[in-house]
Amino acid sequence: MKIEVRDVVKSYKHKTVLKNITFTMEGPKIIGFLGHNGAGKTTFLNLLAGLIATTDGTILVNGDNVFNTPSTLRDICFIAESGNFQEEMTIAQALKANSFFYPKWDEQLAQRLLQVFALNPKEKVRSLSKGMVSALGIITGFASNAAITIFDEPYIGLDVAARSMFYDLLIDQQIDNPRLYILSTHLIDEASELFEEIFILQEGQLLLQKTTDEWHKHIVAVKGNATDVAAAIVDLEIIDQHMFMQEMTAIVHTGGHPIEGYNVTLESVSLQDMLVYLSKQKARSGK
Numbered sequence: 085m086k087i088e089v090r091d092v093v094k095s096y097k098h099k100t101v102l103k104n105i106t107f108t109m110e111g112p113k114i115i116g117f118l119g120h121n122g123a124g125k126t127t128f129l130n131l132l133a134g135l136i137a138t139t140d141g142t143i144l145v146n147g148d149n150v151f152n153t154p155s156t157l158r159d160i161c162f163i164a165e166s167g168n169f170q171e172e173m174t175i176a177q178a179l180k181a182n183s184f185f186y187p188k189w190d191e192q193l194a195q196r197l198l199q200v201f202a203l204n205p206k207e208k209v210r211s212l213s214k215g216m217v218s219a220l221g222i223i224t225g226f227a228s229n230a231a232i233t234i235f236d237e238p239y240i241g242l243d244v245a246a247r248s249m250f251y252d253l254l255i256d257q258q259i260d261n262p263r264l265y266i267l268s269t270h271l272i273d274e275a276s277e278l279f280e281e282i283f284i285l286q287e288g289q290l291l292l293q294k295t296t297d298e299w300h301k302h303i304v305a306v307k308g309n310a311t312d313v314a315a316a317i318v319d320l321e322i323i324d325q326h327m328f329m330q331e332m333t334a335i336v337h338t339g340g341h342p343i344e345g346y347n348v349t350l351e352s353v354s355l356q357d358m359l360v361y362l363s364k365q366k367a368r369s370g371k
């Protein structure tokens with residue numbers, strides 16, 4: 085599966101939410117689609133799922149424009165943050181409706197997951213707790229067998245045990261039946277081990293696209309005394325810089341160039357920390 089996003093713009097009245105986004109996603113793979121509140125993640129995922137139209141630009145899935153080729157949408161299962169189920173349906177009816185839409189629907193898996201998440205198929209969506217709606221979304225996403233399966237904040241209201249079941253399921257499914265998963269979440273530390281590639285959106289723009297391996301090579305924390313750190317990071321893009329006690333830490337983008345021959349230590353930067361640095365950057369820029 086290949087998603088090609090070319091010069092995509094999405095505006096609402098006077099507000100441009102996505103600003104000329106261009107990238108390619110290819111799977112099977114588990115992708116972390118990350119960014120601050122309001123960065124534009126849900127908007128983009130809605131575009132990809134064909135639920136809203138772009139203002140400009142194109143999104144191609146295996147070469148077909150998602151808006152002009154409705155059949156492509158049967159390869160894309162988007163589980164929205166708030167759940168996209170009809171309130172008056174029972175769980176069984178909601179699953180049935182999805183089974184009609186997705187040609188590769190796995191009913192056995194759906195039934196097994198209903199038990200795993202202890203959902204009663206006769207219960208109405210309207211009466212479900214937030215966590216139960218999330219569980220229904222997770223069941224639908226996995227059972228859809230859609231080549232592109234998108235989970236936008238899939239586990240609102242789910243406790244740690246249920247979230248852990250979700251991660252285990254994702255890994256099992258990816259081994260048994262690989263697909264392109266796009267996972268948008270704010271619980272980054274929990275999920276970061278799963279990601280094979282990371283996309284970070286900031287203020288409607290793509291800030292970073294890296295495989296996990298590239299991430300560890302390209303984004304590093306350089307630590308040491310101020311003079312040594314300053315020497316080591318000359319010409320590098322500085323994402324953040326701070327002093328603690330006598331030690332300077334600079335978070336830099338190395339551009340793939342090794343930092344060698346300096347009296348500094350290098351540490352990897354977690355995704356969660358990176359997002360914190362980016363929000364500091366945003367606050368400094370006053371936007």
Ligand SMILES: Nc1ncnc2c1ncn2[C@@H]1O[C@H](COP(=O)(O)OP(=O)(O)OP(=O)(O)O)[C@@H](O)[C@H]1O
Nearest residue numbers: 096099101119120121122123124125126127128165
């Ligand atoms: N229908 C709409 N009309 C006007 N503005 C909108 C609409 N939908 C989203 N926006 C705006 O677009 C921006 C991006 O919102 P979006 O929900 O895509 O961000 P997000 O990255 O998913 O955020 P979060 O992590 O909080 O869910 C926000 O400023 C939001 O107010």
